[in-house]
Amino acid sequence: MLYPQHLTKFTKEHGDTLAALVCGVLLFLGWFTLHLGWLGWAMLLLTAAYVIGGYESAREGLTTLVKEKQLDVDLLMIVAALGAASLGLWRREYHLIIDGAILILIFAISGALEGYAMRRTERSIRSLMSLTPDTARILRQGREELVPIHQLQVGDEIIVKPGELIPTDALIVSGYSTLNQAAITGESLPVEKTVNDEVFAGTINGYGALKLKLHKPASSSLIQRVIRLVEQAQTEAPPSQEFIERFERKYALIIVTLGVFLAIMPPFIWGWDWETTIYRALTFLVVASPCALMAAIMPTLLSAIANGARQGILFKNGAQLEKIGQVRAIAFDKTGTLTTGELQVCEVIPYGKYSQTDVLTAAASLESYSEHPIGKAIVQAAANIDWVGALEVQAIPGKGISGIIQDQQVMVGNAAFIGEYVPELPQDLQNLTQFWEQEGKTVVWVAQTRREDGYEIVGALAIADMVRTEAAETIKRLRKLGVAEIVMITGDNQRTAHSVAQAVGIDRVYAELLPEDKLSVISDLQQKYQTVAMVGDGINDAPALAQASVGIAMGVAGSDVALETADVVLMADKLEKIAVAMHLGRRSQSIVKQNIVVALGFILLLLIGNFLGNINLPIGVIGHEGSTVLVTLSGLRLLK
Missing domain, CATH: 3.40.1110.10 (Calcium-transporting ATPase, cytoplasmic domain N)
Incomplete structure (x- = not known):
């Protein structure tokens, strides 16, 4: 049974998806009732579709206009959709109202995808935070007592029994055991720990009971530093994303400025009557709407994602397809990845x-x-x-x-x-x-x-x-694809790391690294090669996976945090699929470029036709929607 609080939480987390779904249903019902001749019901349903589907875009567009004094595509879409609806009501061409609603629906779906990406980031942080227990067993006046982690103080003595997780970084004051540190440091073998050795939060105690002493605040533990590094790396927008945002705003500014010009100046310059002027201005806003440009990208990327999924390659967002095709350097973790x-x-x-x-x-x-x-x-x-x-x-x-x-x-x-x-x-x-x-x-x-x-x-x-048997062949294929540098970064010792690197054909090795050290190596590679991929599977790889241009995780051997943080997941742990993913990335970008040329070409032809007065609004809409369908079908080629 759903309670009000459950509905509130669902709406908060999935409101954008719900809005897009409701908008689509209302649009279909409005179209259906319009064809039945029920004009009143059709207008009511389509108005609701406009409001529900366009609310978020209108809010974001107006916020950008008011706070940043800039126009963006969200506001342009609203203007174009309302213009089409107004013209449809004015000339009683109600199919134009349908076209405006379609514009709104496309942007509502885009907003839902963006919301999903943000929720994924939040889940990865929550997964990191769940790696350590909420409480620790401490000794006070000779008695064991459970206390929340955040209440621990430097000097507290902590008891950890066999098989339990270490609650925070501390020093062993009594006991002997082996600890599984693979998820934190990447060491392939359990490490023997005794008095005066440091243990890390999130590692698993072996067969011996340990008494620990807290020597630094729990908030300074290694796992907490990993959390902060992941947060920082994931909130930094890549240059390509910033370029797209700047392009959208400039495009919107140009189109809206020209639309205003066409709505006011032609009567004074060319002697047009006001009806023709408004008609041409609204036609301009419709045909100049960037729907075909958007369709030039998303269907292609989604098709490549579906293609990859059939081959055991999970792309978490379309932007990574572009980047993985541009990778010039790759860093591999050792334990659980190359091994x-x-x-x-x-x-x-x-x-x-x-x-x-x-x-x-x-x-x-x-x-x-x-x-x-x-x-x-x-x-x-x-x-x-x-x-x-x-x-x-x-x-x-x-x-x-x-x-x-x-x-x-x-x-x-x-x-x-x-x-x-x-x-x-x-x-x-x-x-x-x-x-x-x-x-x-x-x-x-x-x-x-x-x-x-x-x-x-x-x-x-x-x-x-x-x-892994396929590791050496994978390295060879990546070199043939033009990857300039392939390195290994691992928390394991130098001797083991160099042995594995030699076996698979990797020349440069960075061993005995902590998570922040791996992050530093990735940053250095990015300064030299710009687009860098990281392949890993453990908690200790999460910051580097987040920092890399493309993070690739092993789906079977990988930890939950690595899977949540990475952009690409190899579901069957087959390293050879990395080369397949790079090929998909390159092919998808080639198709995207083709589609953009077609989309811009159609927009240019429609604009010229509108300026010369040789097309009417229905023809403009047909051309606009036709170009959208054409580039969509082009993008679907990657489903093969």
């Missing part, structure tokens, strides 16, 4: 008499009791292998895990941990694992007790966030 974002076992090397199956069986038997992401990757790799359960399993934080399998003690962990039991690790295996580590992979050793005495090495595994 899959999921840890996998990529190498299994047995030692001595043991086989790969022996290594995986021993490791999976222990790691099946672990919640660590590395352990999960090992268990997944051994999914098709049968293993027996382990006994007395014990996790050693920061080192590894141990247990008893079939009466043998087994250890799985890093080299330092295994080295405590096997003092001399095999040199050839050490050389291999060092090579893996240089490639940014995490190495896990497996050892077990010998039948005689001591321990022996069973083998080693390499775990890594795997590079």
Whole structure:
């Protein structure tokens, strides 16, 4: 059931869309009743369509006129529509009133699309703000107490239990755990944290309980800085938008000035009678109305958007089609973008008499009791292998895990941990694992007790966030399309970042970056190349996605914030679709330019015909609407 407050909220958020819808319905009913000969009802319905559909445009146009002393297309549309209606009433040519209502409907739809874009921006900010909990569990006089985040004070002690979100940036004063920071810093592996380490709001605590101490105000946390950066980047109008707005106002000023001139001066200059003068002036306003120019753009862009959607490319607004076709530099995030974002076992090397199956069986038997992401990757790799359960399993934080399998003690962990039991690790295996580590992979050793005495090495595994199979080919295609520079920007370490960059063919790497650092890199690229695209998936990418000329997010791996902030979303996480999107952008702009030439050509011909007195208003309307239909059909070519 809808309550008054629900209707009020709906009207406030979707009033522009509702106005366009009601205007369209009233226009249809007015046209229908007019053809039935019910003139009174037709005039009433069409008047309502004018008022409801044109109110917002009239308000904006008058506001611009009064406050900025400038004319814009909104006011021109109202003048043209009212002129057509007045002439229709005067000459009893009521179809002219229909034409005026159509003008209003077109602008009402445009206003609804603009309102949607603004609401999308607001949603992205709300999504960012929802990434941290509203309350924090603090210690006061030895008792736990939940308090709102905004009431936290520097010096408060905060308790975070396993699996919970970190409520704000703070320092660890007690406890040990691993934190999933991928969404904030872009690091592909969970990071081990202990006393005196800093933790970030919005990161996910692992298996250990932590006691934190607030060392700076909650409003200064990293996630709050991300929110402010997104707000700032999204409110900055791109140069092309500013150019369009200036063009519209100049166009409107010229047309209205000429319309006033034609309504007053011809009787004094050329000796026209006043009826002919008013008739020509109103015809001028109708044929000079920029409907064909608007139709030259929107149907084309919407067709390209629909085409992209069928191929798994979601464009959030038409303006980005132009920009993505002009991209000269692209910045890629690493984790979840060039890589899959999921840890996998990529190498299994047995030692001595043991086989790969022996290594995986021993490791999976222990790691099946672990919640660590590395352990999960090992268990997944051994999914098709049968293993027996382990006994007395014990996790050693920061080192590894141990247990008893079939009466043998087994250890799985890093080299330092295994080295405590096997003092001399095999040199050839050490050389291999060092090579893996240089490639940014995490190495896990497996050892077990010998039948005689001591321990022996069973083998080693390499775990890594795997590079997407299509990444290297995508980089090649982008270079062939003329992209001048392709870089990687990531919060991960230098070694891992350079390894991935080398694998996919990227030369320039910016590693160990915080969100504001990524934003700075994008800004520097924009100063050099103007139109820059950013491809990412995490919360830490949101400011850079917003700052970039075109933000591209991974639809499956991407966080909610990245998806809301980006201009283009790759729904199936297929990197090769970036080149397809660039081709769509270039083709759509080519068609838009063709349509603009046709639209301006028709307007020019109609204006010349009007000045020479060779066309009447119905012919002018037919020419005006015909050009609109023609460029609309031209734009629909992109649906193929």
